[in-house]
Amino acid sequence: MTSFRTTRRAILRGSAALAGASLLPGGVFAQEAIDRVNFLVGFGVGGGFDQTARGTQEALQKSGLVANVTVENRTGGGGSVAIAHLIETAARQQNTLMVNGTSIVVRSLNREFSQTFRDVTLVSTITAEVFGLLVAGNSPHRDIGGLTTALRANPRAVRFGGGSPRGGIDHLAASKYLKQAGVDPKAMQYVAYDGGGRAMAGLLGNEVQCLVMPYTEALTQIKAGQVRLVAIMNDRRIADVPDVPTLADAGIPNAVLANVRAFFMAPGTPQARVDAYANLLERLIATPAWEEVRARNGWNMFFRRGAEAQAFFVQHERDIRALLVEQGFIQG
Amino acid sequence: MIEGLLGGLSGLFTLHNMLLLVLGCGLGTFIGMMPGLGPVTAISLLIPVVLTLEPASAMVLLAAIYYGAMFGGSTASVLINAPGESSSVPTTFDGYPMAKKGQAGKALALCAWGSFVGGTIATMLLMLAAPTLASWALTFQAPEYFALMVLGLTAVAAFAEEGGALKALLMTVLGLMIATIGTDIADGVERYTFHIADLADGISFVLLAMAAFALSEAILAALRNQPVSEEAKKAARGDVGSLKLTKDDVREVAPAVARSSLIGFVVGVLPGAGATIAAFMSYAVERNLARGARREEFGKGSRRGVAAPETANNAAAGGAYVPLLTLGIPGSGTTAVILGALVALGVQPGPRLFVDQSDMFWTVVVSMYVGNLILLAINLPLIPQIARTLAIPERMLVPLILFFCLIGVYLVSFNAFDLWVMIGLAVVCVGLRLLDYPMAPLLLGFVLGKLMEENLRRALIVNDGSFAFLWERPVTAGLLAVSIACLAAPVLARVFKRKG
Numbered sequence: 071m072t073s074f075r076t077t078r079r080a081i082l083r084g085s086a087a088l089a090g091a092s093l094l095p096g097g098v099f100a101q102e103a104i105d106r107v108n109f110l111v112g113f114g115v116g117g118g119f120d121q122t123a124r125g126t127q128e129a130l131q132k133s134g135l136v137a138n139v140t141v142e143n144r145t146g147g148g149g150s151v152a153i154a155h156l157i158e159t160a161a162r163q164q165n166t167l168m169v170n171g172t173s174i175v176v177r178s179l180n181r182e183f184s185q186t187f188r189d190v191t192l193v194s195t196i197t198a199e200v201f202g203l204l205v206a207g208n209s210p211h212r213d214i215g216g217l218t219t220a221l222r223a224n225p226r227a228v229r230f231g232g233g234s235p236r237g238g239i240d241h242l243a244a245s246k247y248l249k250q251a252g253v254d255p256k257a258m259q260y261v262a263y264d265g266g267g268r269a270m271a272g273l274l275g276n277e278v279q280c281l282v283m284p285y286t287e288a289l290t291q292i293k294a295g296q297v298r299l300v301a302i303m304n305d306r307r308i309a310d311v312p313d314v315p316t317l318a319d320a321g322i323p324n325a326v327l328a329n330v331r332a333f334f335m336a337p338g339t340p341q342a343r344v345d346a347y348a349n350l351l352e353r354l355i356a357t358p359a360w361e362e363v364r365a366r367n368g369w370n371m372f373f374r375r376g377a378e379a380q381a382f383f384v385q386h387e388r389d390i391r392a393l394l395v396e397q398g399f400i401q402g
Numbered sequence: 403m404i405e406g407l408l409g410g411l412s413g414l415f416t417l418h419n420m421l422l423l424v425l426g427c428g429l430g431t432f433i434g435m436m437p438g439l440g441p442v443t444a445i446s447l448l449i450p451v452v453l454t455l456e457p458a459s460a461m462v463l464l465a466a467i468y469y470g471a472m473f474g475g476s477t478a479s480v481l482i483n484a485p486g487e488s489s490s491v492p493t494t495f496d497g498y499p500m501a502k503k504g505q506a507g508k509a510l511a512l513c514a515w516g517s518f519v520g521g522t523i524a525t526m527l528l529m530l531a532a533p534t535l536a537s538w539a540l541t542f543q544a545p546e547y548f549a550l551m552v553l554g555l556t557a558v559a560a561f562a563e564e565g566g567a568l569k570a571l572l573m574t575v576l577g578l579m580i581a582t583i584g585t586d587i588a589d590g591v592e593r594y595t596f597h598i599a600d601l602a603d604g605i606s607f608v609l610l611a612m613a614a615f616a617l618s619e620a621i622l623a624a625l626r627n628q629p630v631s632e633e634a635k636k637a638a639r640g641d642v643g644s645l646k647l648t649k650d651d652v653r654e655v656a657p658a659v660a661r662s663s664l665i666g667f668v669v670g671v672l673p674g675a676g677a678t679i680a681a682f683m684s685y686a687v688e689r690n691l692a693r694g695a696r697r698e699e700f701g702k703g704s705r706r707g708v709a710a711p712e713t714a715n716n717a718a719a720g721g722a723y724v725p726l727l728t729l730g731i732p733g734s735g736t737t738a739v740i741l742g743a744l745v746a747l748g749v750q751p752g753p754r755l756f757v758d759q760s761d762m763f764w765t766v767v768v769s770m771y772v773g774n775l776i777l778l779a780i781n782l783p784l785i786p787q788i789a790r791t792l793a794i795p796e797r798m799l800v801p802l803i804l805f806f807c808l809i810g811v812y813l814v815s816f817n818a819f820d821l822w823v824m825i826g827l828a829v830v831c832v833g834l835r836l837l838d839y840p841m842a843p844l845l846l847g848f849v850l851g852k853l854m855e856e857n858l859r860r861a862l863i864v865n866d867g868s869f870a871f872l873w874e875r876p877v878t879a880g881l882l883a884v885s886i887a888c889l890a891a892p893v894l895a896r897v898f899k900r901k902g
Contacts, residue, residue, distance in 0.1 A: 114442075114735060115442050115443050115446045115735065115739070116442050116446060116735040116736070116738045116739045116742075117735075120446070121742065124446060124449065124450075128449075128450045131450075132450075142816065143815075143816065144815070144816040144817060145603065145814075145815045145816070145817065146599065146600050146602070146603050146815055146817045146819070146820075147599030147600055147601075147602040147603060148585065148599075148602055148603065150599040150602070151599060151600055151815075151817050151819075154599065180590065182585070182590075182592070182602065183599050183602075229864065234590070235585070235586070235587055235588055235589055235590030236588065236589045236590055237589070237590045238590055259863065259864075260863075261860055261863050261864060262587055262588045262589075262590075262860070263587075263860075264587050264856065267673060267731050267732045267733070267738060268673060268674055268731075270729075270730075270731050271539075271540060271673045271674065271725070271729070271731050272543070274540050274729060274731075275540035275541060275542070275543055277543045277544065277860075277864055278864075289745070290730035290741070290745055290750065290751055290752070291729070291730050291752070293750055293752070294730065294750060294751070294752030294753065294754065295752075296729070296730075296752060296753075366453075366745075366746040367742075367746070
């Protein structure tokens with residue numbers, strides 16, 4: 071089971087790799103020096119993927135690693151317009167990192183578009199927004215135990231809300247929680263909102279009683295005491311919210327899910343170049359400039375590169391496919 | 403409160419903060435004027451810079467860009483029929499006809515004054531009633547949103563005069579139909595996309611507005627190829643008509659501005675609605691309220707029709723700060739980015755913001771009052787200059803409009819497919835306009851239809867498929883009753899007149 075957290079291990083490994091590289095004769099990295107990065111975002115300005123791109127841009131520039139960093143928002147088709155663009159113009163996209171992640175997996179499984187993450191070159195994952203269960207501050211369900219008990223007695227006692235449509239990742243996260251808790255997910259009442267902000271309004275107005283979404287999107291309301299984060303869908307507790315139990319702590323095993331963000335390059339990009347960008351990102355996440363951006367956004371670090379990242383995505387796809395099949399959205 | 407205001411004044415009147423305020427107002431105006439460039443893009447680009455500032459200074463700058471853009475949005479709507487940003491779409495309905503009558507100056511002045519009053523009243527309401535309003539906004543749920551959209555749609559009746567009822571109705575239905583293109587929000591199912599990925603996110607509102615107004619207008623102008631009219635000649639000389647508002651103008655517009663300030667603010671407070679809905683609602687209300695000759699003017703250059711939406715969108719920008727500051731809930735992309743910046747600066751939005759961060763709150767409130775004054779001071783003298791740059795002969799204006807439409811729509815998505823969609827829609831709209839079909843109901847149906855459907859479906863899910871919420875929830879029932887009254891009133895009036 072994968073764990074998402076701020077980790078120093080990956081960072082140390084990165085610096086070791088770099089130290090080794092500089093000893094290589096001929097300076098392999100000198101040939102692949104990166105003097106510009108263009109982030110391609112398939113979604114509008116202000117959204118989660120856009121924030122990842124702009125946060126990374128800021129850290130790259132402030133840390134002095136790369137000065138020339140641009141962000142390009144090419145919207146449409148739930149990100150597929152950007153993916154198609156990256157594939158079609160691969161020859162002139164040598165400096166482009168596309169930001170995507172869990173979204174590409176869910177949407178290609180739902181047949182919203184034909185491309186999969188295999189059609190582009192995965193460079194690395196970067197962050198993972200762990201899903202959390204949120205109830206209103208004045209909710210009668212004091213903790214995860216109370217919430218689960220109520221749902222086991224009556225699956226319709228609690229109405230769920232999320233920022234994605236049915237079959238989208240928020241809905242799947244809620245289904246996973248219910249299934250692992252021994253409640254039939256098909257009995258769930260799920261209300262879809264157009265984004266996390268409106269879903270939050272629905273929770274505060276008691277239109278829904280529980281939100282399942284990446285808890286980092288709700289940090290403001292959690293801190294203000296307007297909502298309570300009763301559990302996180304991770305396999306260990308997270309330092310930013312140390313008092314919040316995982317679902318496993320509450321006796322609900324194997325309910326782990328996060329919205330992973332990753333960088334992709336055009337298909338056919340030479341391996342040396344992909345490695346050079348992965349090295350750059352690995353160096354970046356060890357800088358104070360990155361830590362500042364990360365802490366400000368409350369991002370959970372999840373840096374995996376190369377074969378490790380590829381293996382993660384294969385597993386991620388398998389997990390999400392299983393959820394979609396269970397819910398009857400796709401055939402097994 | 404006096405104490406707070408004084409504290410805010412001293413917080414704002416430092417050289418640093420005043421410079422930021424002026425900068426924000428100027429930048430916002432410019433961004434608002436450019437079709438395709440919106441405040442969200444500008445604010446996102448500025449975030450790294452903004453985060454180096456003190457929280458209060460940062461908020462002063464960001465807020466100024468936001469309401470500055472609302473202020474500037476009217477310019478392109480009036481002069482070239484292409485809305486600077488989506489909440490300025492209704493301004494084109496009457497703003498452009500006014501400009502064609504040689505009254506561009508007056509139209510822009512009405513926009514400027516309306517924006518000023520709307521912004522100022524909204525700031526007052528924000529100062530006086532934010533926490534109360536925030537908890538009210540939360541009681542406004544899917545059934546209420548649905549009823550609000552229905553009320554907005556009744557405005558179609560106002561467009562339906564002189565036997566044009568059927569045409570207006572058909573255009574509304576067309577608008578509702580176009581709104582269903584794309585992935586639906588409840589089930590994630592694609593509708594009318596024909597498996598074209600570029601259509602999966604639906605048709606953008608700005609694109610449709612550009613096609614229906616600016617682009618089809620340009621094509622019609624080229625088709626007509628009329629001799630240059632007296633007004634156009636005047637416009638070419640840079641004569642945009644008087645900027646001065648007469649007593650009659652003020653008397654005509656003042657009640658509309660007052661109503662629109664309130665409507666704009668209230669709709670702006672609702673996180674599920676926003677400035678565009680506010681502008682349409684206020685336009686619809688004014689059109690419904692107008693009687694006789696005044697009503698005939700709508701769509702042909704009504705002064706109220708220009709002032710109302712511009713007032714409302716500025717008031718809505720102020721209203722959007724209520725859920726943003728007290729609940730940490732953004733109602734739009736722009737406020738979402740502002741919220742992100744706030745949190746990054748260590749400001750904790752929430753019910754306690756007024757206590758814990760009172761210095762910042764009051765500085766921002768005072769900056770909004772002063773900022774609206776600055777915007778008025780920047781915009782009024784600039785009107786003739788701006789108008790002159792754009793008021794060029796029609797044979798040059800047409801390519802210019804084409805340029806702004808294409809660039810404007812491309813800048814939103816960077817997707818060339820959208821350009822083809824816009825051109826296709828514009829051609830259809832040209833045909834419809836030649837047959838005297840009105841365009842405004844099309845946009846009204848489109849903008850309200852999406853939210854109406856979404857909220858109706860949400861209400862049905864929440865209520866287990868029962869329609870009882872339509873009469874069981876007082877606000878919903880009230881809004882629906884007003885909608886029915888709006889539709890029935892003209893009919894009843896006619897019946898009584900005949901009897902009398």
